[in-house]
Amino acid sequence: MFPLRDHNPSTRTAYVTYMLIAANVGIFLSYVPLFSNAQALYQFYDSWALIPARFELHGYVSSMFLHGGWMHLIGNMLFLWIFGDNLEDEMGHGGFLLFYLASGVAAGFAHTLSDPASTVPTVGASGAIAGVMGGYLLLFPKARVDVLFIFIIFFRIIPLPAWVMLGVWFGLQLFNGASSDGGAGVAYWAHAGGFAIGMVFALPTWIRLGGPTFWSRTEGHPPHPEAQYARSSIPSVPRRRTRIPRAGRRR
Numbered sequence: 001m002f003p004l005r006d007h008n009p010s011t012r013t014a015y016v017t018y019m020l021i022a023a024n025v026g027i028f029l030s031y032v033p034l035f036s037n038a039q040a041l042y043q044f045y046d047s048w049a050l051i052p053a054r055f056e057l058h059g060y061v062s063s064m065f066l067h068g069g070w071m072h073l074i075g076n077m078l079f080l081w082i083f084g085d086n087l088e089d090e091m092g093h094g095g096f097l098l099f100y101l102a103s104g105v106a107a108g109f110a111h112t113l114s115d116p117a118s119t120v121p122t123v124g125a126s127g128a129i130a131g132v133m134g135g136y137l138l139l140f141p142k143a144r145v146d147v148l149f150i151f152i153i154f155f156r157i158i159p160l161p162a163w164v165m166l167g168v169w170f171g172l173q174l175f176n177g178a179s180s181d182g183g184a185g186v187a188y189w190a191h192a193g194g195f196a197i198g199m200v201f202a203l204p205t206w207i208r209l210g211g212p213t214f215w216s217r218t219e220g221h222p223p224h225p226e227a228q229y230a231r232s233s234i235p236s237v238p239r240r241r242t243r244i245p246r247a248g249r250r251r
Contacts, residue, residue, distance in 0.1 A: 009225075087135050102197075104128030115189075134170075140222055143220075145161075
């Protein structure tokens with residue numbers, strides 16, 4: 001299940017969202033050569049990643065701008081691209097930057113509390129982006145999100161309300177966090193913690209917009225006309241029949 005886009009256009013340019021994406025991509029490119037040297041890569045992570053057992057404060061910030069591979073980076077930046085601009089639209093540029101960084105640090109603390117003795121380096125913007133998703137859910141629970149569903153060989157793009165897509169994602173983090181023994185390589189509690197704290201950090205914006213009155217006025221939808229996209233269609237490939245000569249009968 002992959003979100004592709006939302007139907008919630010921004011009313012101003014999301015400079016901070018673009019800056020954060022550029023920073024994550026630029027920093028990742030700066031140490032890509034280390035992936036061919038496992039020892040050098042581990043030493044790099046050892047210096048800049050979040051390691052719960054050490055409780056080094058700089059790691060709670062620097063780890064937000066590091067990733068473990070191309071797919072890790074692309075997945076996180078896709079979520080930030082889809083959901084970040086709308087929060088920046090409502091919070092303002094400076095407010096959103098503070099919100100993003102605070103959500104990431106809080107997610108790091110949630111990860112530390114879940115396994116304080118861990119010496120495994122943890123990297124990724126997932127905790128901060130989970131905070132963005134939590135804030136998005138609070139402000140726009142019924143905004144439509146186009147989601148790509150993949151069922152083995154069948155796939156389809158389906159528009160879903162944000163509360164369904166984000167609620168399922170959050171539920172999966174809780175389930176996986178509770179059932180994981182910590183060796184899965186994914187910081188589920190950082191995701192869940194970031195999501196919850198993001199909703200809390202977004203409360204002042206929600207209250208400023210009117211709180212329950214804002215929900216009543218918009219019915220959970222964006223407070224402006226939704227974006228309209230052309231219906232995505234997947235072309236079908238006709239099956240071609242090939243005649244195979246019949247083999248002669250054996251006598």
